[in-house]
Amino acid sequence: MTPNRTLPTVAALALAALALAGCTDNNATADGGDGSIAVTSTDDTCEVSTDTVPGGTLKFSVKNEGSQVTEFYLLADDGLRIVGEVENIGPGLSRDLVVVAPEGKYATACKPGMVGDGIRADFAVGPVPEGQEISADRAALQDTATTQYGAYVKDQTDQLLAGTKKFARAFADGETDQARKLYASTRMHWERIEPVAESFGDLDPILDAREADLEPGQDWTGWHRAEKDLWPPKDDYQAMSSAQRQEIADQMVDDTQELKERTLDTEFTADALANGAKELLDEVATGKVTGEEEIWSHTDLWDFQANVDGARIAYEDLKPLLDRDDAKLDASLDKNFTALQKLLDQYQRGDGFVYFDELTESQKQELASAVDALAEPLSRLTAAVVK
Amino acid sequence: MEEQQPEGETVPEPQERRPGLRRRTLFTAAGIGGVVGVAAGATGASAVERVSAPEADQDIVPFRGDHQAGIETEAQDRMHTAAFDVTTTEREELISLLKDWTAAIESMTGGQPVGGPEGATGGAYDAPPEDTGEALDLPASHLTVTIGFGRTLFTKDGKGRFGLSERLPEALIELPHFPGDALEEKRSDGDLVVQACADDPQIAVHAVRNLVRIAFGRARVRWSQIGFGRTSSTSTDQVTARNLFGFKDGTANVKSQETQAVAEHVWVSGATGGEAWMNEGTYMVARRIRMHIETWDRTSLREQELDIGRTKREGAPLSGGGEFDEPDFELKGSAGPLIAGDSHVALAHPSRNAGVRMLRRGFNYTDGSDGLGRLDAGLFFIAYVVDPRTHYVPMQMAMAKNDLLVEYLKHTGSGLFAVPPGVTEPDGYLGQGLFET
Numbered sequence: 001m002t003p004n005r006t007l008p009t010v011a012a013l014a015l016a017a018l019a020l021a022g023c024t025d026n027n028a029t030a031d032g033g034d035g036s037i038a039v040t041s042t043d044d045t046c047e048v049s050t051d052t053v054p055g056g057t058l059k060f061s062v063k064n065e066g067s068q069v070t071e072f073y074l075l076a077d078d079g080l081r082i083v084g085e086v087e088n089i090g091p092g093l094s095r096d097l098v099v100v101a102p103e104g105k106y107a108t109a110c111k112p113g114m115v116g117d118g119i120r121a122d123f124a125v126g127p128v129p130e131g132q133e134i135s136a137d138r139a140a141l142q143d144t145a146t147t148q149y150g151a152y153v154k155d156q157t158d159q160l161l162a163g164t165k166k167f168a169r170a171f172a173d174g175e176t177d178q179a180r181k182l183y184a185s186t187r188m189h190w191e192r193i194e195p196v197a198e199s200f201g202d203l204d205p206i207l208d209a210r211e212a213d214l215e216p217g218q219d220w221t222g223w224h225r226a227e228k229d230l231w232p233p234k235d236d237y238q239a240m241s242s243a244q245r246q247e248i249a250d251q252m253v254d255d256t257q258e259l260k261e262r263t264l265d266t267e268f269t270a271d272a273l274a275n276g277a278k279e280l281l282d283e284v285a286t287g288k289v290t291g292e293e294e295i296w297s298h299t300d301l302w303d304f305q306a307n308v309d310g311a312r313i314a315y316e317d318l319k320p321l322l323d324r325d326d327a328k329l330d331a332s333l334d335k336n337f338t339a340l341q342k343l344l345d346q347y348q349r350g351d352g353f354v355y356f357d358e359l360t361e362s363q364k365q366e367l368a369s370a371v372d373a374l375a376e377p378l379s380r381l382t383a384a385v386v387k
Numbered sequence: 388m389e390e391q392q393p394e395g396e397t398v399p400e401p402q403e404r405r406p407g408l409r410r411r412t413l414f415t416a417a418g419i420g421g422v423v424g425v426a427a428g429a430t431g432a433s434a435v436e437r438v439s440a441p442e443a444d445q446d447i448v449p450f451r452g453d454h455q456a457g458i459e460t461e462a463q464d465r466m467h468t469a470a471f472d473v474t475t476t477e478r479e480e481l482i483s484l485l486k487d488w489t490a491a492i493e494s495m496t497g498g499q500p501v502g503g504p505e506g507a508t509g510g511a512y513d514a515p516p517e518d519t520g521e522a523l524d525l526p527a528s529h530l531t532v533t534i535g536f537g538r539t540l541f542t543k544d545g546k547g548r549f550g551l552s553e554r555l556p557e558a559l560i561e562l563p564h565f566p567g568d569a570l571e572e573k574r575s576d577g578d579l580v581v582q583a584c585a586d587d588p589q590i591a592v593h594a595v596r597n598l599v600r601i602a603f604g605r606a607r608v609r610w611s612q613i614g615f616g617r618t619s620s621t622s623t624d625q626v627t628a629r630n631l632f633g634f635k636d637g638t639a640n641v642k643s644q645e646t647q648a649v650a651e652h653v654w655v656s657g658a659t660g661g662e663a664w665m666n667e668g669t670y671m672v673a674r675r676i677r678m679h680i681e682t683w684d685r686t687s688l689r690e691q692e693l694d695i696g697r698t699k700r701e702g703a704p705l706s707g708g709g710e711f712d713e714p715d716f717e718l719k720g721s722a723g724p725l726i727a728g729d730s731h732v733a734l735a736h737p738s739r740n741a742g743v744r745m746l747r748r749g750f751n752y753t754d755g756s757d758g759l760g761r762l763d764a765g766l767f768f769i770a771y772v773v774d775p776r777t778h779y780v781p782m783q784m785a786m787a788k789n790d791l792l793v794e795y796l797k798h799t800g801s802g803l804f805a806v807p808p809g810v811t812e813p814d815g816y817l818g819q820g821l822f823e824t
Contacts, residue, residue, distance in 0.1 A: 064707070069707075069725060071721065087720060087721045087722075088705075088720030088721060088722075088725050090705055090718065090725050091706075091707030091708060092707045092709065093698060093703060093705070114720070114721060212567060212569060213566050213567055214564075214566060215566045215784065216563055275687070278685060282679075282682040282794070285679075285681065285682055286679050290759065361758065364758075364759060365758070365760055368759035368760050368761070372681060372760065372761075375682070375685055376685065378685075379684075379687075383687070
């Protein structure tokens with residue numbers, strides 16, 4: 001696990017369907033010289049540099065010149081449906097809203113102080129220029145993607161819970177060989193949905209902390225505590241008593257049960273999916289390809305495969321949102337997922353993989369390069385799907 | 388300068404020297420000083436000019452003072468820091484090392500070679516010069532050299548060393564394990580530390596190299612670190628520098644102009660008994676922090692700014708305003724405060740740390756690659772504080788647990804050192820109070 005990556009994900013999940021719009025702070029100039037539409041929000045005005053634009057990808061550069069926190073919305077003709085929004089613009093700061101808008105009537109709104117209906121104005125989007133094409137209903141595509149992904153998370157947590165129960169029984173009963181066998185394959189269900197699990201900040205440290213992650217006085221529990229007892233170091237190690245094992249095992253089952261219940265209430269968003277995929281590759285890059293995740297069992301390649309699985313599922317669910325503009329990104333992701341999988345396949349052995357400490361330095365380097373090659377285009381997925 | 392000597396000049400050439408060595412001969416002969424008349428006079432004059440010209444003077448940071456230089460001094464751009472294990476067991480040898488270092492540091496920070504103006508090229512011709520020479524012709528470059536003492540100088544493996552165990556300051560603790568620490572022994576701790584900072588990396592490296600050489604037989608290098616760019620400003624005259632995350636770092640750093648804050652948060656005062664030698668001193672915390680710059684660079688600007696709590700370009704807090712406006716941690720957005728409670732700026736802010744501040748003086752580093760095709764790069768964090776127990780440990784513990792940046796950081800080296808006061812007496816030396824009061 002990596003400590004403290006929890007908040008962005010929690011925030012992303014909590015914002016649910018509202019958080020679909022892409023916004024960045026790129027300090028755009030007020031006149032929108034780069035083709036963007038300049039918006040100036042003050043405490044009582046909302047100036048938009050134009051009220052008519054051709055259809056396609058629109059970029060609003062919103063500058064807050066007021067004294068309160070402001071928001072900017074692009075609303076559908078009914079004045080209710082949010083096509084895109086950018087929130088939390090502090091006084092004096094600028095943010096962008098990038099949104100794909102087909103021809104139609106819209107409304108713009110600044111909301112200084114974040115209350116009320118905001119300062120509204122009509123906004124017209126003309127026909128999409130020749131040669132461009134935009135997906136008909138991105139909101140529907142996003143819904144489909146998040147529903148599919150939610151089903152995947154549910155399936156993985158079900159399997160994780162079932163597997164953890166089996167593992168816990170073997171571990172507590174002193175069936176060390178059986179527990180070792182179940183350790184890596186069960187953890188794969190955790191690793192596939194790691195960003196979701198980590199979004200519950202309290203469950204991650206008690207289920208997946210590594211010894212080095214602990215603070216003084218913190219109890220060490222969860223998977224890696226069991227790992228060390230199953231693959232004990234030769235020196236200076238006191239094996240756990242069966243009572244201690246029982247305690248660790250029971251807590252793992254309880255905590256995994258809790259995880260499962262919480263994921264049932266979780267709503268996913270397109271940006272959470274895409275960010276989650278990117279985070280999974282980060283995990284591989286900093287933890288698995290360095291052999292730091294499983295320092296006692298050396299089963300890092302199981303985790304590696306599971307992280308890649310989780311990222312690939314999120315990408316495949318989001319794929320319909322990658323429209324013609326993003327064909328290059330799509331091709332690059334496709335190619336690099338395939339290449340990385342091909343490389344991983346070389347290290348399959350039986351139902352699992354070779355142990356990480358059996359890899360040579362050049363094999364590790366090769367894996368690291370393939371991870372970096374995939375992680376680069378994957379880091380651009382969020383911006384492409386939230387338009 | 389020897390190249391400006393006209394061919395067929397009047398300097399008598401010593402008979403035994405071969406023609407092929409003529410230029411060098413001239414220079415060296417001159418270096419002996421006074422022996423060879425004209426040339427000696429010429430060389431001596433230029434050496435004096437070098438340090439007395441107005442522009443050269445501006446390059447020199449005074450060595451002597453109540454405090455050691457290199458702390459409040461306007462942060463230079465380059466750094467070379469080295470820690471040493473003392474190999475001698477004799478107290479007198481340790482003292483003689485500090486005396487020799489003091490003389491060498493005073494010379495080098497004054498723009499002179501070790502051993503004085505002719506230290507790099509004078510002396511016996513059949514002996515190696517006292518100074519290694521690569522700083523010749525270069526200005527003093529605001530060189531400062533700051534030294535400190537590690538806990539292991541006072542006591543090691545439960546035994547006192549050099550008769551100093553009663554002098555161990557209480558604040559010179561063993562730092563605790565912070566969550567996520569991946570410290571490497573070969574990059575951590577040490578009995579002595581030397582921080583050399585300058586505008587020119589060659590000057591900083593020259594200083595460390597010569598101090599290492601002087602120490603042979605008495606102390607040996609344990610680790611050494613080069614920093615290529617400052618990440619902190621210690622003066623309001625400096626623009627805030629950026630770290631390798633591309634963000635301005637240390638906007639709220641203690642600046643030398645804030646005399647009250649410096650007195651309160653940096654310099655030790657009122658110490659008595661066995662610790663009295665630390666008055667006008669401070670504590671140096673050094674942490675080698677590897678940054679996972681590759682994964683950081685793949686992170687959306689949204690998350691980067693969320694993690695830091697400031698905008699990337701201006702360094703303005705996300706609660707609004709400009710770089711130097713105070714962050715407003717209460718200002719709410721649609722889903723909680725605009726500045727996340729576990730953002731870097733929130734966790735580092737004095738309001739979350741019982742009002743304590745640090746004088747940070749860190750540097751960006753890169754040390755080749757990590758063997759997996761990534762740069763081994765990051766921040767060599769240096770902070771000077773009045774007491775690490777109040778001014779570093781609580782903050783670092785909170786950050787290691789909660790900071791959103793933690794997933795991009797890995798602490799690989801660590802050291803804590805007691806930094807003695809500066810030298811004021813004519814025949815004084817660095818650390819004198821530790822041994823003689």
